[in-house]
Amino acid sequence: MIAEIIAVGSEMLTPFRQDTDSLFLINQLNQLGVVVGFKTIVGDNFDHLVSVARSAIERSDIVLFTGGLGPTEDDLTRECVAAALGIELRRDNEIVAAMYKRFAERRIPMPPNNAKQADILQGAEVMPNPRGTASGQYLRIAVNRQSRIIILLPGPPHELEALWRYECAPRLRHVLPPSTIATKVLKTAMLPESAADQRTAPIYKRYANVQTTVLASQGQVEFHLRAVAHTPEEAQAAVDRLAGELEDELDDAVFSTCGESLEEIVGYFLQMRNLKLAVAESCTGGMVAERITSVPGSSRFFLGGVVVYSNDLKTLFADIPPLMIEAHGAVSKEVAVAMAENIRSMCNADIGVGVTGIAGPAGGTEEKPVGTVWIAATDGARQEVVERRFPGDRERIRRWASQQALDLVRRLVM
């Protein structure tokens, strides 16, 4: 079963807007055991939309259109799908009557254009829209002896989601075999992407029935597992087995198996152990604190911290002796460790973090190139300190460094 999603609307072909309905629909379709093979975004243009509809109907079992169901001239989805299928539209008098009634109640005349919202594909079922005027449509039809399901949905997310749940999903559940897809996500911190793949590929490649997608960002590699099997239990067992093997291999680099972010996990451990955190940041400029405080309830485990961008402030707020900076440089092991130790004791915290580095683009030297960052964390007894050379631009280096800082804390408290 292959599904195709077609998002209709010229605004999604500008640099400002993305189609987002498809993320919701993909998740929902996957849960029903349906794989999405194609997504297409097309503007409010008759020929373009017919062309896209034709290719989709030819190659995909289920074709979902989102948007283009309003009353304006730009709303062409009904006409274009009818043209692509070579069928007629019929005007549904019940819907027209209901529309007249709604307008009459509001004491305004109905614009004649609105009646087109009652045009229904020949043979389609109307799916009433609980949150708007544009009805959905659901059509089962044979095209070149292939069975096809054609679905028209309104574009606004809250309308689409309601219509999906109450009208669309039940119809699909009725005709599709019971879902046999299971999913799981493993997230790891500070594992180089290539190493992560080298160590795990021999494992996940043995699971022919589990599709593994590896996603990497700054300091984070995620494994998205998806199994298709004959029964839901079998699918779940397959992802669980593979997830278990991957966890054994990657060990404590894995920080989450239920979708949590690194900052949520750090917060979870801190709170569980009743520990308070304080941070002293230079090159990350507040990003570590910002990430920690993005977690609701973070005041229970985060006291605060300092952003000591200038050397004077390193002395004022993190008690770094000017002579230490002179001797070792602001970007040094000594300064990072002192920042972590001092912020911890100054704030009466249990855990202290220090980050100092060169985010660039300027400020690098041969000895300490852009990307050099020292990161330290301490709980008073133990001390973790690492030097890193992060790749990429300013934003990436700062993101890497904040990730490393959070991961050091995680390793101290987990």
Next chain:
Amino acid sequence: MIAEIIAVGSEMLTPFRQDTDSLFLINQLNQLGVVVGFKTIVGDNFDHLVSVARSAIERSDIVLFTGGLGPTEDDLTRECVAAALGIELRRDNEIVAAMYKRFAERRIPMPPNNAKQADILQGAEVMPNPRGTASGQYLRIAVNRQSRIIILLPGPPHELEALWRYECAPRLRHVLPPSTIATKVLKTAMLPESAADQRTAPIYKRYANVQTTVLASQGQVEFHLRAVAHTPEEAQAAVDRLAGELEDELDDAVFSTCGESLEEIVGYFLQMRNLKLAVAESCTGGMVAERITSVPGSSRFFLGGVVVYSNDLKTLFADIPPLMIEAHGAVSKEVAVAMAENIRSMCNADIGVGVTGIAGPAGGTEEKPVGTVWIAATDGARQEVVERRFPGDRERIRRWASQQALDLVRRLVM
């Protein structure tokens, strides 16, 4: 001239990832006067990719593929485009030699798979990738007597963007007629979206040849103007005229007419006036500092600051008397002003900022509901302080508050 963008990668058909390269490409293509008619997202599947490539080549003048150019078995773009066009791939020996050299320098054997990155569409020009190993390709070809431009680009944004600028855009500029599209962006801070639209719609609706898109986010309303005319000068004149009228109407709420972010503008003014900034944040948790330090060279105008999440830290690092917190509450005008004044004098800064509020979801009261934020800025002589009730969730409230803080600084220093 119609362009079509095809994003290749199964991860973009999961609920976790969107294609983002296309936003960059649409903007770039529009500037060259090219309209994007279709975007398609397809997985790493031979048949699917060939099907999508065929439809695109049939209907669009310029077809751009992003992704699927790596060395793994999943990377199928080269093979599939060749199959769709009915042409051969040739292995480029120079590229193979360069790859062997690179691997030799790193003292590791080259995996044999890698050689496929040197497979070039018959007749295509190689576009060297300055930031990665996957070369781009540029092919002009006649398909059914129609002239087509086929472009293969790597998926990682920083590789794609560099390759676009240095290799791809110059080639397109050479073959396309001069662009007659002009664009301009006006950004405003802290203007309510409805008010912004009410005041500006009567103006921009008078400009039939300028398309105006209004985009709103937390504390920021942007006006994206785009004119198409017979000559570039005419298009430019139209957007400039409309932009002028909008600026007159919106006055000093407009902070940027050249695309800069609010933090860049604040940094620009601070640096121009040789002023130093320091911040004291509570509910924003470092977001103000993080935004300021995201600007390259920010050490020239930003000294640092404190994230005083707990009340003890408000006293320790921002010198807030415990009695003041007891009398007025941590979220109060008095505390916000004292934070701004004290951080300014403690850090020897010219401008001080204080932010204190309730980001939620917990912590609200009837008198001070979630979303209540006090924000103060001072240059020693003048003092700006505002109370706001921001709508939305924790993330939105924090974003609103950081925007308000930056805007107060802008108004003090501009």
